[in-house]
Amino acid sequence: xxxxxxxxxxxxxxxxxxxxxxxxxxxxxxxxxxxxxxxxxxxxxxxxxxxxxxxxxxxxxxxxxxxxxxxxxxxxxxxxxxxxxxxxxxxxxxxxxxxxxxxxxxxxxxxxxxxxxxxxxxxxxxxxxxxxxxxxxxxxxxxxxxxxxxxxxxxxxxxxxxxxxxxxxxxxxxxxxxxxxxxxxxxxxxxxxxxxx
Amino acid sequence: xxxxxxxxxxxxxxxxxxxxxxxxxxxxxxxxxxxxxxxxxxxxxxxxxxxxxxxxxxxx
Numbered sequence: 097x098x099x100x101x102x103x104x105x106x107x108x109x110x111x112x113x114x115x116x117x118x119x120x121x122x123x124x125x126x127x128x129x130x131x132x133x134x135x136x137x138x139x140x141x142x143x144x145x146x147x148x149x150x151x152x153x154x155x156x157x158x159x160x161x162x163x164x165x166x167x168x169x170x171x172x173x174x175x176x177x178x179x180x181x182x183x184x185x186x187x188x189x190x191x192x193x194x195x196x197x198x199x200x201x202x203x204x205x206x207x208x209x210x211x212x213x214x215x216x217x218x219x220x221x222x223x224x225x226x227x228x229x230x231x232x233x234x235x236x237x238x239x240x241x242x243x244x245x246x247x248x249x250x251x252x253x254x255x256x257x258x259x260x261x262x263x264x265x266x267x268x269x270x271x272x273x274x275x276x277x278x279x280x281x282x283x284x285x286x287x288x289x290x291x292x293x
Numbered sequence: 294x295x296x297x298x299x300x301x302x303x304x305x306x307x308x309x310x311x312x313x314x315x316x317x318x319x320x321x322x323x324x325x326x327x328x329x330x331x332x333x334x335x336x337x338x339x340x341x342x343x344x345x346x347x348x349x350x351x352x353x
Binding site: 169173187190 | 345347
């Protein structure tokens with residue numbers, strides 16, 4: 097597959113790795129706007145490394161990425177991103193280290209019959225309602241954010257905007273939609289969340 | 294992984310500190326080795342520069 101060039105970044109994509117699409121571009125654009133030089137940045141579900149590579153190409157920041165998919169990790173590593181394999185925050189110390197955590201989660205409502213074979217399923221499958229991974233992520237994320245730190249989360253209207261906001265508020269976050277665009281049959285948005293310390 | 298990634302990694306079982314054992318490296322980049330949790334007596338492999346922090350029962 098030809099490398100993707102976007103906002104000074106050049107990213108190679110391997111087979112069995114989520115190919116950057118509108119969601120990735122929107123999250124990368126917001127990330128460049130919101131991230132300042134010198135910040136500590138984590139990308140959860142780093143995939144090919146596309147979003148982190150765009151951040152690194154435009155800011156004096158070296159994002160760290162993690163994923164559960166070994167093919168994605170090899171791809172992101174080749175794209176120059178520091179990565180480790182982890183099930184969500186499993187492999188991270190609870191030292192409140194990060195200024196910004198980026199996450200383009202598996203957000204599609206997925207029934208048993210719709211599951212994909214192999215690791216790529218982890219890129220899409222958000223459980224029956226599309227919010228399983230998002231709920232687990234928000235139950236844990238505050239241990240890893242600095243005071244005043246923020247989450248930039250991508251979701252689709254298919255994930256259920258109000259229900260996702262309910263999850264965030266339940267876990268003590270204030271949430272705002274900071275970018276929104278319309279695709280064929282869904283709205284795509286990036287939500288910024290800060291913990292109410 | 295860069296050696297400074299040790300600042301952020303923890304044992305996925307107990308969230309405790311890990312000890313880095315290097316088999317091969319290139320400057321600050323660790324290419325292969327292990328991360329050891331003494332409390333759990335568990336090793337986490339580093340291969341091709343990528344630490345595998347999955348708990349043992351989730352590894353391939």
